[in-house]
Amino acid sequence: MPLHIEKVSHRYGSVEALDGIELDITDGETVALIGPSGCGKSTLLGIIGGLLQPTAGRVALSGPPPQDSLNPFTYVFQDFALLPWRSVADNVSLALEHRSLGAAERRERVAAALALTGLGDFAGAYPKQLSGGMRQRVGLARALVVRPAVLLLDEPLSALDAQTRELLMEDLLAIWARDKSTRVYVTHNLEEAARLADRVVVLSRRPGRIREVIGIDVPVAERAKPEHSRLLIDVHKRLWSLIRDEAATADREMQAVDR
Incomplete structure (x- = not known):
């Protein structure tokens, strides 16, 4: 917008x-x-x-954010800031916690963000198993999951x-x-x-x-x-x-x- x-x-x-x-x-x-x-x-x-x-x-x-947007503004930093004990999917879903979303919508948003960033096959992987580029993709997916x-x-x-x-x-x-x-x-x-x-x-x-x-x-x-x-x-x-x-x-x- x-x-x-x-x-x-x-x-x-x-x-x-x-x-x-x-x-x-x-x-x-x-x-x-x-x-x-x-x-x-x-x-x-x-x-x-x-x-x-x-x-x-x-x-x-100008005007209200899109209807499916949970955050008008979302950041991606150079520091990936991933939680090492959480999988890729769980790191992405972190941005949805404390949101009034049903389990099905939460899963749909995470799956869509992972697909958009080419991470669909890595949902269960952990940050230590990923390259720097892949970890930054996780950070990007975490930002996009709220559809800013x-x-x-x-x-x-x-x-x-x-x-x-x-x-x-x-x-x-x-x-x-x-x-x-x-x-x-x-x-x-x-x-x-x-x-x-x-x-x-x-x-x-x-x-x-x-x-x-x-x-x-x-x-x-x-x-x-x-x-x-x-x-x-x-x-x-x-x-x-x-x-x-x-x-x-x-x-x-x-x-x-x-x-």
């Missing part, structure tokens, strides 16, 4: 993290947030999801190796072709942003402001085709040109703090 970010600003004491963020996200759209370290990407995601109250401005949804109106992803692939990340990007595109939630995706990885997002929002150094919004005209399902490789390279170069100098400055500031 459509999401509206209206003049959102946020401060942590004397530190101004975000300043005047305005953005409309359409129903079913994937928007990636990128920018130099400390630009407020995760802060903005927390405000969207209701974990943080903005200092100024607001976030609003808006899915919030905070660097979900950053803890994975390069090959697994490539596979997960393909999986995400296949899932999103069938799942109609609206998505906000925070990443440091410019390739992920170019591959997965309909639009990429580039934030400035702190305080985070929107520098530019870059739309990618080729449908996400077609971007892996060889004929579109040049487009992705050009988008990557454009994104890097927008954040390079500020990223270098932010890196020097972090190194100075570490000393």
Whole structure:
């Protein structure tokens, strides 16, 4: 469902993290947030999801969530946070506990989420038996089982190796072709942003402001085709040109703090 970010600003004491963020996200759209370290990407995601109250401005949804949605907003983090003593199916069903659902509906939702994420054959497995990519699929299934109106992803692939990340990007595109939630995706990885997002929002150094919004005209399902490789390279170069100098400055500031 459509999401509206209206003049959102946020401060942590004397530190101004975000300043005047305005953005409309359409129903079913994937928007990636990128920018130099400390630009407020995760802060903005927390405000969207209701974990943080903005200092100024607001976030609003257009209309009520879908009828079968148990949570308007649901997160996927880079930390899988799976319970090792619970099976895959039981980890996914954790999101349904304390909900007034019948046993049949609970089973149906878990089975549907496992099928959507390619985990149907692993329902009885335990986290220690799974690869990192498979564990992240469990985390994704746990988020999708509540059928959120808006899915919030905070660097979900950053803890994975390069090959697994490539596979997960393909999986995400296949899932999103069938799942109609609206998505906000925070990443440091410019390739992920170019591959997965309909639009990429580039934030400035702190305080985070929107520098530019870059739309990618080729449908996400077609971007892996060889004929579109040049487009992705050009988008990557454009994104890097927008954040390079500020990223270098932010890196020097972090190194100075570490000393």
